[in-house]
Amino acid sequence: MRYMNLSDTIFIAGHRGLVGSAVHRELTRLGYTNLITRTRAELDLHDSVKVNAFFARNRPKHVVLAAAKVGGILANNTYPADFIRDNLVIQTNIIEASRINQVDRLLFLGSSCIYPKLAPQPMPESCLLTGPLEPTNRSYALAKIAGIEMCWSYNRQYGTKYLAAMPTNLYGPGDNFDLNHSHVLPALIRKTAEAIRNGATELVVWGTGTPRRELLYSDDLAQACVFLMNLDEERYNSLLVEDTPPLINIGTGEDITIRELAETVARVLGFKGKLVFDSPKPDGTPRKLMDVTLLHQLGWHHSVGLERGIRLTWDAVNDLLWSQVGNTENPGSNELDT
Numbered sequence: 001m002r003y004m005n006l007s008d009t010i011f012i013a014g015h016r017g018l019v020g021s022a023v024h025r026e027l028t029r030l031g032y033t034n035l036i037t038r039t040r041a042e043l044d045l046h047d048s049v050k051v052n053a054f055f056a057r058n059r060p061k062h063v064v065l066a067a068a069k070v071g072g073i074l075a076n077n078t079y080p081a082d083f084i085r086d087n088l089v090i091q092t093n094i095i096e097a098s099r100i101n102q103v104d105r106l107l108f109l110g111s112s113c114i115y116p117k118l119a120p121q122p123m124p125e126s127c128l129l130t131g132p133l134e135p136t137n138r139s140y141a142l143a144k145i146a147g148i149e150m151c152w153s154y155n156r157q158y159g160t161k162y163l164a165a166m167p168t169n170l171y172g173p174g175d176n177f178d179l180n181h182s183h184v185l186p187a188l189i190r191k192t193a194e195a196i197r198n199g200a201t202e203l204v205v206w207g208t209g210t211p212r213r214e215l216l217y218s219d220d221l222a223q224a225c226v227f228l229m230n231l232d233e234e235r236y237n238s239l240l241v242e243d244t245p246p247l248i249n250i251g252t253g254e255d256i257t258i259r260e261l262a263e264t265v266a267r268v269l270g271f272k273g274k275l276v277f278d279s280p281k282p283d284g285t286p287r288k289l290m291d292v293t294l295l296h297q298l299g300w301h302h303s304v305g306l307e308r309g310i311r312l313t314w315d316a317v318n319d320l321l322w323s324q325v326g327n328t329e330n331p332g333s334n335e336l337d338t
């Protein structure tokens, strides 16, 4: 039994992003026929007047809030004002328009950076606001925490049913492979592709290779989002109790070292050279793993393992990436076929 009917109108805010595009694919795959999407040019979510008019005209029954200003450490550190302002404005406009227009279920996407820098590992939902945040993305994290608080406050004051989902690190075909802006896995994929193109015998990876990271394939995240929005009333309402934030982690519950990750990427792309770890370079947090007990109790588990996910990602992006690293031929494709 699914809670959302296949004909329900569902607005996916941010449908061209990594998360939004995966949610759009998943809902389409399941047969949902009334998905509403708008590009930024068609509807700037900063503009509350336009957002309200859009909601009044289209009356979405459910909303997936995957629109956000997102970036890596460098961007977060350089433009903290943009990160806090843009995210506060986008989420406030959508949450308020959803209330005015009686949206039924709304899923607000946040991030694992909402948890304290020194949170226990794995990080349970209950460690929210129990310690100082990582300074480099504090303005972004605080905007996301405000989004959770808004969902909670609206539920208490207006009886709405808004849920906040905190995914772990994601990867997938729609990722950003620009080395200046990318996260660890797309950066490793790009560097490995470049090493193959250049005929390099060594690939230098930043840090000691020992930090552990959890990674979730974007299509798995999309499945989890739709799973949550389709929960029956009893299980969905169990996430909206008055004295706890309406918050749930989404992840695999498994992590691997950066060394294992680099080795997996090398295997999938077909890099035969040696991996060299540049130890003086910063390692970042030693471990970052979500506690997904709550999600598992509800009955959802990820299905795409890391090696397969990297293979799927690489299959989807290798042509584009080879053209970006300046090669006309794809020397990795044979390995991928095996």
Ligand SMILES: NC(=O)c1ccc[n+]([C@@H]2O[C@H](COP(=O)([O-])OP(=O)(O)OC[C@H]3O[C@@H](n4cnc5c(N)ncnc54)[C@H](OP(=O)(O)O)[C@@H]3O)[C@@H](O)[C@H]2O)c1
Pocket (backbone or CB within 6 Å): 013, 014, 015, 016, 017, 018, 019, 020, 039, 040, 041, 043, 044, 045, 046, 066, 067, 068, 069, 070, 090, 109, 110, 111, 112, 166, 167, 168, 169, 170, 171, 183
């Ligand atoms: N990627 C991850 O590893 C990860 C991990 C955990 C959580 N999340 C969360 O998931 C959510 C989505 O992340 P993502 O990785 O999918 O980000 P993304 O790829 O950058 O996509 C964000 C989307 O929001 C849209 N958008 C931003 N500002 C807008 C505006 N003013 N008006 C209209 N549309 C606007 C963007 O449109 P344009 O295409 O026009 O820019 C884009 O489609 C975020 O809340 C993020 O915190 C992501």
